[in-house]
Amino acid sequence: MKIAIGSDHAGYKLKEEIAKFLQKEQYNFTDFGTCSPDPVDYPDIGEQVAEGVASGKYDRGILICGTGIGISIAANKVPGIRAALCSNTFSARSSIEHNNANILALGERTTGPGVALDIVKIWLNTVFPGETRHKNRIDKIHAIESKHIQKGE
Numbered sequence: 001m002k003i004a005i006g007s008d009h010a011g012y013k014l015k016e017e018i019a020k021f022l023q024k025e026q027y028n029f030t031d032f033g034t035c036s037p038d039p040v041d042y043p044d045i046g047e048q049v050a051e052g053v054a055s056g057k058y059d060r061g062i063l064i065c066g067t068g069i070g071i072s073i074a075a076n077k078v079p080g081i082r083a084a085l086c087s088n089t090f091s092a093r094s095s096i097e098h099n100n101a102n103i104l105a106l107g108e109r110t111t112g113p114g115v116a117l118d119i120v121k122i123w124l125n126t127v128f129p130g131e132t133r134h135k136n137r138i139d140k141i142h143a144i145e146s147k148h149i150q151k152g153e
Protein backbone atom coordinates (compact mmCIF):
# COMPACT_ATOMS: atom_id res chain seq x y z
CA MET A 1 0.00 0.00 0.00
CA LYS A 2 1.40 3.40 -1.02
CA ILE A 3 0.56 6.21 1.39
CA ALA A 4 0.79 9.99 1.02
CA ILE A 5 0.91 12.12 4.16
CA GLY A 6 0.79 15.86 4.70
CA SER A 7 -0.11 18.60 7.14
CA ASP A 8 -0.10 22.33 7.67
CA HIS A 9 1.91 23.93 10.50
CA ALA A 10 -0.85 23.18 13.03
CA GLY A 11 -0.61 19.48 12.22
CA TYR A 12 3.13 19.33 11.74
CA LYS A 13 4.03 17.72 15.09
CA LEU A 14 1.42 14.98 14.74
CA LYS A 15 2.47 14.36 11.14
CA GLU A 16 6.04 13.80 12.32
CA GLU A 17 4.77 11.26 14.89
CA ILE A 18 2.77 9.47 12.21
CA ALA A 19 5.76 9.49 9.83
CA LYS A 20 7.90 7.91 12.57
CA PHE A 21 5.29 5.20 13.07
CA LEU A 22 4.96 4.50 9.32
CA GLN A 23 8.73 4.29 9.01
CA LYS A 24 9.01 1.91 11.97
CA GLU A 25 6.31 -0.33 10.52
CA GLN A 26 7.96 -0.17 7.08
CA TYR A 27 5.01 1.33 5.24
CA ASN A 28 5.76 2.74 1.80
CA PHE A 29 4.96 6.45 2.23
CA THR A 30 5.74 9.90 0.86
CA ASP A 31 5.69 13.02 3.03
CA PHE A 32 4.30 16.08 1.22
CA GLY A 33 5.24 18.39 4.10
CA THR A 34 5.04 20.81 5.69
CA CYS A 35 8.49 20.38 7.18
CA SER A 36 8.52 23.03 9.90
CA PRO A 37 6.16 24.86 12.27
CA ASP A 38 6.20 27.94 9.98
CA PRO A 39 2.69 28.85 8.80
CA VAL A 40 1.47 27.39 5.51
CA ASP A 41 -2.02 27.18 4.03
CA TYR A 42 -3.77 23.84 4.56
CA PRO A 43 -5.53 23.86 1.13
CA ASP A 44 -2.12 23.71 -0.60
CA ILE A 45 -1.06 20.52 1.18
CA GLY A 46 -4.55 19.02 1.09
CA GLU A 47 -4.70 19.48 -2.66
CA GLN A 48 -1.31 17.86 -3.31
CA VAL A 49 -2.05 14.77 -1.24
CA ALA A 50 -5.59 14.49 -2.62
CA GLU A 51 -4.35 14.73 -6.20
CA GLY A 52 -1.78 12.03 -5.50
CA VAL A 53 -4.49 9.71 -4.19
CA ALA A 54 -7.07 10.59 -6.86
CA SER A 55 -4.52 9.92 -9.60
CA GLY A 56 -3.90 6.41 -8.25
CA LYS A 57 -0.24 7.11 -7.49
CA TYR A 58 -1.05 6.56 -3.81
CA ASP A 59 -3.61 4.15 -2.39
CA ARG A 60 -4.41 6.22 0.68
CA GLY A 61 -3.61 9.58 2.21
CA ILE A 62 -3.35 10.96 5.73
CA LEU A 63 -3.84 14.71 6.29
CA ILE A 64 -3.53 16.73 9.47
CA CYS A 65 -4.30 20.34 10.34
CA GLY A 66 -5.34 22.01 13.60
CA THR A 67 -8.82 20.55 13.63
CA GLY A 68 -8.66 18.34 10.53
CA ILE A 69 -11.65 20.31 9.21
CA GLY A 70 -10.07 22.69 6.71
CA ILE A 71 -7.72 20.13 5.21
CA SER A 72 -10.49 17.52 4.81
CA ILE A 73 -12.80 20.08 3.17
CA ALA A 74 -10.00 21.02 0.75
CA ALA A 75 -9.16 17.38 -0.05
CA ASN A 76 -12.82 16.57 -0.68
CA LYS A 77 -12.91 19.15 -3.48
CA VAL A 78 -10.70 16.87 -5.59
CA PRO A 79 -12.92 14.50 -7.61
CA GLY A 80 -12.63 10.90 -6.44
CA ILE A 81 -11.59 11.82 -2.91
CA ARG A 82 -13.45 10.58 0.12
CA ALA A 83 -11.66 12.24 3.02
CA ALA A 84 -12.92 11.30 6.49
CA LEU A 85 -12.20 13.42 9.54
CA CYS A 86 -11.95 10.97 12.45
CA SER A 87 -11.47 11.55 16.16
CA ASN A 88 -12.10 7.99 17.36
CA THR A 89 -11.32 4.45 16.24
CA PHE A 90 -14.98 3.53 15.61
CA SER A 91 -15.26 6.32 13.03
CA ALA A 92 -11.91 5.33 11.53
CA ARG A 93 -13.03 1.72 10.99
CA SER A 94 -16.46 2.80 9.71
CA SER A 95 -14.91 5.32 7.32
CA ILE A 96 -13.39 2.39 5.44
CA GLU A 97 -16.13 -0.22 5.91
CA HIS A 98 -19.03 2.12 5.08
CA ASN A 99 -17.49 4.96 3.07
CA ASN A 100 -14.34 3.44 1.55
CA ALA A 101 -12.49 6.59 2.64
CA ASN A 102 -9.26 7.10 0.75
CA ILE A 103 -7.99 9.90 2.97
CA LEU A 104 -7.93 10.04 6.76
CA ALA A 105 -7.98 13.53 8.26
CA LEU A 106 -6.92 14.25 11.83
CA GLY A 107 -6.80 17.33 14.05
CA GLU A 108 -3.64 17.83 16.08
CA ARG A 109 -5.34 20.39 18.32
CA THR A 110 -8.38 18.20 18.90
CA THR A 111 -7.04 14.63 19.09
CA GLY A 112 -4.20 13.56 21.35
CA PRO A 113 -1.23 11.75 19.80
CA GLY A 114 -2.01 8.39 21.43
CA VAL A 115 -5.59 8.30 20.13
CA ALA A 116 -4.45 9.64 16.75
CA LEU A 117 -1.93 6.82 16.34
CA ASP A 118 -4.55 4.22 17.27
CA ILE A 119 -6.85 5.77 14.67
CA VAL A 120 -4.10 5.54 12.04
CA LYS A 121 -3.36 1.87 12.91
CA ILE A 122 -7.01 0.83 12.70
CA TRP A 123 -7.64 2.85 9.54
CA LEU A 124 -4.67 1.33 7.72
CA ASN A 125 -5.64 -2.18 8.80
CA THR A 126 -9.27 -1.95 7.73
CA VAL A 127 -10.23 -3.10 4.24
CA PHE A 128 -13.35 -2.06 2.32
CA PRO A 129 -15.51 -5.18 2.05
CA GLY A 130 -16.53 -4.46 -1.57
CA GLU A 131 -20.00 -5.26 -2.89
CA THR A 132 -22.22 -4.45 0.08
CA ARG A 133 -25.19 -2.12 0.62
CA HIS A 134 -22.59 0.60 1.14
CA LYS A 135 -21.22 0.40 -2.40
CA ASN A 136 -24.43 1.79 -3.88
CA ARG A 137 -24.32 4.74 -1.46
CA ILE A 138 -20.73 5.54 -2.34
CA ASP A 139 -21.67 5.39 -6.03
CA LYS A 140 -24.38 7.95 -5.26
CA ILE A 141 -21.79 10.27 -3.70
CA HIS A 142 -19.77 10.14 -6.90
CA ALA A 143 -22.89 10.62 -9.01
CA ILE A 144 -23.39 13.95 -7.20
CA GLU A 145 -19.78 14.82 -7.97
CA SER A 146 -20.14 13.93 -11.67
CA LYS A 147 -23.39 15.86 -11.99
CA HIS A 148 -21.80 19.04 -10.67
CA ILE A 149 -18.62 18.60 -12.71
CA GLN A 150 -20.72 18.29 -15.87
CA LYS A 151 -22.59 21.46 -14.95
CA GLY A 152 -19.21 23.15 -14.62
CA GLU A 153 -19.84 24.12 -10.99
Ligand code: RB5
Binds near residue numbers: 010011065066067068
Ligand atom coordinates in the same frame (compact mmCIF):
# COMPACT_ATOMS: atom_id res chain seq x y z
C1 RB5 B 1 -4.45 26.97 11.26
O1 RB5 B 1 -4.36 27.99 12.20
C2 RB5 B 1 -5.81 26.30 11.36
O2 RB5 B 1 -6.80 27.18 10.97
C3 RB5 B 1 -5.84 25.06 10.50
O3 RB5 B 1 -4.82 24.19 10.86
C4 RB5 B 1 -7.11 24.22 10.57
O4 RB5 B 1 -7.48 23.95 11.86
C5 RB5 B 1 -8.21 24.67 9.70
O5 RB5 B 1 -9.26 24.02 9.59
